[in-house]
Amino acid sequence: MPKVTIQPQVVCGECYPCRHGKYNLCEELKVMGFQTTGTASEYFAVDASKVTPLPEDMSYEEGAMIEPLAVAVHAVRQAGDVKGMKIAVLGAGPIGNLVAQTALGMGAESVLITDVSNLRLEKAKECGIQCTANTKEEDLGDAMLRFFGPDKADVIYDCAGNNITMGQAIKYARKGSVIILVVVFAGMAEIDLAVLNDHELDLNTTMMYRNEDYIEGIRLVNEGKVHLQPLISKTFAFRDYKQAYQYIDENRETAMKVIINVQK
Ligand SMILES: [Zn+2]
Numbered sequence: 519m520p521k522v523t524i525q526p527q528v529v530c531g532e533c534y535p536c537r538h539g540k541y542n543l544c545e546e547l548k549v550m551g552f553q554t555t556g557t558a559s560e561y562f563a564v565d566a567s568k569v570t571p572l573p574e575d576m577s578y579e580e581g582a583m584i585e586p587l588a589v590a591v592h593a594v595r596q597a598g599d600v601k602g603m604k605i606a607v608l609g610a611g612p613i614g615n616l617v618a619q620t621a622l623g624m625g626a627e628s629v630l631i632t633d634v635s636n637l638r639l640e641k642a643k644e645c646g647i648q649c650t651a652n653t654k655e656e657d658l659g660d661a662m663l664r665f666f667g668p669d670k671a672d673v674i675y676d677c678a679g680n681n682i683t684m685g686q687a688i689k690y691a692r693k694g695s696v697i698i699l700v701v702v703f704a705g706m707a708e709i710d711l712a713v714l715n716d717h718e719l720d721l722n723t724t725m726m727y728r729n730e731d732y733i734e735g736i737r738l739v740n741e742g743k744v745h746l747q748p749l750i751s752k753t754f755a756f757r758d759y760k761q762a763y764q765y766i767d768e769n770r771e772t773a774m775k776v777i778i779n780v781q782k
Contacts, residue, residue, distance in 0.1 A: 526550035588727035590616035609678030623743030755782035
């Protein structure tokens with residue numbers, strides 16, 4: 519049986535974004551498992567158009583990680599071609615880690631990743647992201663000078679999505695550069711729009727992914743440019759479903775991704 523993964527998006531196919539190929543922005547978007555039945559059910563049916571084949575030699579665990587990787591691929595592409603660019607990624611959780619790996623995989627010249635957790639920064643190093651900074655110990659501005667010199671970063675990806683990280687991004691971005699908000703902001707933002715304006719910064723956003731992001735993600739893994747295995751913190755059997763969620767709750771800082779294996 520061929521291995522596949524799915525894009526868990528239920529879209530209308532008729533709204534303006536859908537008619538223009540941007541179905542990740544469907545006006546009626548529903549996410550499987552959130553607004554519709556998820557895979558923790560007896561039967562789970564998916565429209566054939568939402569299925570992407572996986573290479574035979576890719577593990578099911580890696581296959582399950584193509585979805586979060588596609589989030590990163592879509593996010594990185596919001597800055598266009600990142601080849602040769604200097605990039606800062608704020609937040610070294612699973613999405614930040616994958617954004618940093620993807621940017622490097624797509625040819626970025628150098629990528630700095632920041633977090634306030636040394637454990638997460640160690641994990642980033644394990645995945646091949648050599649430039650890290652703990653912003654509890656070092657100012658983002660100083661870290662950017664240290665890694666990139668006075669021209670600082672071409673693009674800053676905010677993968678933490680809070681007032682502190684977005685505030686840092688706006689404060690330290692090179693004038694006229696690009697900031698991309700990757701993760702969902704928890705509430706109303708308190709950020710300095712005056713500086714954003716004065717420095718003519720482009721503040722862009724990104725939401726989910728499309729099929730081409732899956733294809734690119736699979737290519738990056740296949741070519742050894744993105745490493746997914748270090749991000750899998752633990753695997754649980756389907757019957758231990760509840761423990762998997764308990765594990766995530768009890769290991770907020772260290773747990774990256776947890777897999778539930780429905781074959782077991
Ligand atoms: Zn639609």
